[in-house]
Every structure is written in structure tokens, then in C-alpha cells.
Amino acid sequence: MSDKKVILYTTPTCVFCKSVKEYFDDNKIKYETVDLVENRDRVQEMVDKSGQMGVPVIDAGGEIVVGFDKAKLDSIFAK
Amino acid sequence: MSKVYDLIIIGAGPAGMTAGVYAARKKLKTLIIAKDIGGQASWSSDIENYLGFSMITGPDLVKKFEDHLEEFKDDVELRLSISGVTKISKKAKNFSVVMGDGKKEEAKAIIIAGGKVPRDLGVKGEKEFLNKGVAYCAWCDGPLFKGKDVAIIGGGNSALDAALNISKLVKQIFIVNLTPELTGDPVMIDKVKALPHIRIMNDMEVVEIEGERLVEKIRIKSRDGGLQKDLPVSGVFIEVGSLPATEYLDGLVKLNKDNEIVIDEYNSTTQEGIYAAGDITTVVEKQIITAAGEGAKAAIQASIYLAKK
Numbered sequence: 370m371s372d373k374k375v376i377l378y379t380t381p382t383c384v385f386c387k388s389v390k391e392y393f394d395d396n397k398i399k400y401e402t403v404d405l406v407e408n409r410d411r412v413q414e415m416v417d418k419s420g421q422m423g424v425p426v427i428d429a430g431g432e433i434v435v436g437f438d439k440a441k442l443d444s445i446f447a448k
Numbered sequence: 449m450s451k452v453y454d455l456i457i458i459g460a461g462p463a464g465m466t467a468g469v470y471a472a473r474k475k476l477k478t479l480i481i482a483k484d485i486g487g488q489a490s491w492s493s494d495i496e497n498y499l500g501f502s503m504i505t506g507p508d509l510v511k512k513f514e515d516h517l518e519e520f521k522d523d524v525e526l527r528l529s530i531s532g533v534t535k536i537s538k539k540a541k542n543f544s545v546v547m548g549d550g551k552k553e554e555a556k557a558i559i560i561a562g563g564k565v566p567r568d569l570g571v572k573g574e575k576e577f578l579n580k581g582v583a584y585c586a587w588c589d590g591p592l593f594k595g596k597d598v599a600i601i602g603g604g605n606s607a608l609d610a611a612l613n614i615s616k617l618v619k620q621i622f623i624v625n626l627t628p629e630l631t632g633d634p635v636m637i638d639k640v641k642a643l644p645h646i647r648i649m650n651d652m653e654v655v656e657i658e659g660e661r662l663v664e665k666i667r668i669k670s671r672d673g674g675l676q677k678d679l680p681v682s683g684v685f686i687e688v689g690s691l692p693a694t695e696y697l698d699g700l701v702k703l704n705k706d707n708e709i710v711i712d713e714y715n716s717t718t719q720e721g722i723y724a725a726g727d728i729t730t731v732v733e734k735q736i737i738t739a740a741g742e743g744a745k746a747a748i749q750a751s752i753y754l755a756k757k
Contacts, residue, residue: 380588380589380591380592381591382587382588382590382591383588384486384490384491384506384507384588387507405591405592406591406594406617409594409595412592416661416662420580420661421579421580422579422580422581422583422589422592422662423579423583423589424589424592435579439528
């Protein structure tokens with residue numbers, strides 16, 4: 370599987386973040402979770418990367434995915 | 449030429465997924481087309497009135513529905529389409545269903561269970577700042593506004609629920625309400641009024657949402673036009689109710705004045721072969737448990753129709 374460094378920006382109430390986590394687990398993709406409520410100082414980092422404030426945001430080795438975009442995740446991790 | 453399904457179900461909320469399970473048990477070759485899984489149910493925080501679960505969150509209940517439906521995957525295909533269905537038309541024998549990306553599918557019968565979508569305000573800046581400070585789900589997006597000033601637009605139960613939901617997180621809440629008084633349940637109004645950092649602005653409407661990259665302020669004015677002012681906020685939660693997702697159905701099935709699909713006790717619409725279920729219809733109560741029941745009824749009726757065909 371991919372050796373990209375993967376960061377998932379999330380909040381405790383985000384529905385689609387759960388879908389992303391399941392996707393990563395199913396595909397045995399390792400990732401770091403950043404809970405933005407616990408880590409207020411990293412909200413700006415997420416906004417800078419994605420240009421918006423919705424979660425989930427995934428940073429897969431510099432490639433940014435907003436939302437649970439399965440087709441895009443498939444194309445990134447199939448590489 | 450793509451194959452012809454027995455049944456196409458539009459929507460994968462409680463009504464659509466229950467219809468899917470019932471259709472599979474009748475061995476109908478079924479396609480479910482949906483923008484997302486769960487619909488409004490997946491935004492619910494705590495559900496305490498779905499039988500069998502004294503308390504379950506919306507996402508957990510939706511996952512259980514999805515797992516149940518998955519058991520019937522040989523008969524029921526679930527397809528997510530971000531652009532959604534944009535047209536249904538009647539052909540000689542079947543119905544043609546067109547999606548926003550131009551793809552087409554065909555079926556002998558249809559169940560429309562597309563639910564409701566949040567109503568928008570229709571003001572300048574609303575679309576531009578979506579997910580850049582503008583949100584329609586306080587429960588989902590509220591935590592991102594911890595320590596900030598936010599505005600909630602609306603004065604009914606959903607607006608009050610949003611205020612209570614995020615009150616512990618944010619610094620200051622402005623409720624901008626179009627009517628002279630809040631219109632939610634008295635118990636909720638009392639709870640909201642008791643919050644220490646709330647300002648209720650009745651008889652006011654939003655004119656514009658402004659900012660550079662993200663929302664920075666909203667301009668509001670009094671309904672008599674006498675007062676106009678700017679509120680500096682980082683977040684705007686729009687909670688002004690929901691609308692049935694029926695704009696593409698006009699002329700095909702009868703809608704009522706609220707644009708809900710008119711159905712009878714058999715979930716039949718005015719177009720033979722098209723059934724409807726859940727919040728998108730004229731059914732009186734809009735609950736998860738009633739939507740599920742309506743989905744079951746619609747699928748049974750569709751199977752009876754197909755057996756006669």
C-alpha cells in the first residue's frame with residue numbers, strides 16, 4: 370500500500386470523517402488524526418491547505434481531498 | 449443499451465433503504481441512486497425514538513441500515529451520484545432516470561424517497577462562503593467555530609437546537625430571526641434565552657454575507673428597513689427549515705403547495721408506476737421511524753404493481 374504521510378482533519382461530530390476512517394481501515398492505510406476541537410491551533414493549517422472550513426479534509430502526502438470523495442481517494446491510493 | 453431494472457429507488461435515507469430491503473425480499477432487481485447515505489438521519493445527534501434502541505446516534509443508526517441493506521447486494525445495487533437525479537421521464541413501457549452527470553438508467557417502476565434538503569436564504573455571499581463560514585448543520589460543523597462569534601439564522605426549533613448545541617463552544621451567538629418573536633417550542637426558547645452569551649435579534653433579516661477568504665461579517669437590516677448594521681462573525685449557521693427535493697419532478701407527479709409529492713394510502717403518486725415515501729411526500733409526520741415504514745409500504749405496492757404488469 371501507499372507510503373504517503375496521511376493526515377485526516379476531523380471533529381468529533383463529523384459524519385463523513387467516520388466514513389473516511391473506515392475507508393482507511395478497510396484499505397490498511399495508516400493515518401494521523403487531527404481533532405480540530407482538541408487542536409484549535411491547527412484549524413488555520415487545515416484552512417490554509419484546503420481553502421475552506423468543512424471537514425473531513427485529507428492531506429495525502431500533499432494532495433488535498435475535501436469531503437469523503439471515494440473516487441479521488443481510490444485514485445490517490447491506487448498509485 | 450443498459451439493462452432495465454425492475455425498480456429504481458431515488459434516495460438512501462431511512463425510506464429509501466427500507467424500500468431497498470423490502471424490494472430485495474420480493475426479488476426485484478433494484479437500483480438505489482442517492483447523493484449520500486442516510487440523508488437527514490445521518491445529521492441527527494441523539495435518536496431516542498427508534499424502536500429497539502433507547503439511544504443511538506444518527507450515523508450509527510444509518511450504518512446499521514446500510515449493513516442490513518448490504519446483505520441483499522445481489523439484488524440491490526446502491527450507487528452514489530453526487531450530482532443526483534435531474535430528470536425522470538415516462539417512456540412507452542418504462543421510466544428513464546437521468547443523473548446530473550448525464551448517465552441514464554431505466555426501470556419498470558420508481559420509488560422516490562429523496563427526502564428534504566436545507567432551505568437556503570438566497571442572499572449574496574451564501575453560496576460563495578459555503579464551507580468557508582456558512583454551514584447548514586450546526587451539529588456537524590459547530591466545533592470548528594470554538595471560541596468564535598457566530599450567527600444563527602432562524603427562529604424555529606432547528607435554530608434553537610443549533611444554539612443549544614454549540615453554546616458551550618462558541619464565544620457569542622447572535623440569533624437573527626425574521627419574525628417578531630422566536631417561534632420554537634416554549635421549553636426550547638426558555639433554554640436559549642437563559643444562555644449567558646446570546647443576543648436575540650427579532651424582526652431582522654440578512655442582507656449579505658461578507659469576507660475575504662472566509663466569512664468575516666454579515667449585514668442585517670430590520671424588516672421595516674429602518675435599521676441596518678454589520679455583525680462581525682466567523683460562522684453563519686442557516687437554520688430556516690427544509691424543502692422537499694422535488695424541483696425536477698414538476699409536471700411528472702402532482703405536488704402540493706409546499707412542493708411535497710402527493711401520495712395516497714398506497715404510496716401511489718398521480719403517475720402510475722411511480723411511488724413515493726418519506727419526508728418528500730405529503731405524509732403527515734416526518735420521523736425516521738415513519739419514513740422507514742413508508743419505504744416498506746411503497747416497496748410492497750411497487751412489487752404488486754410489477755406482478756400485474
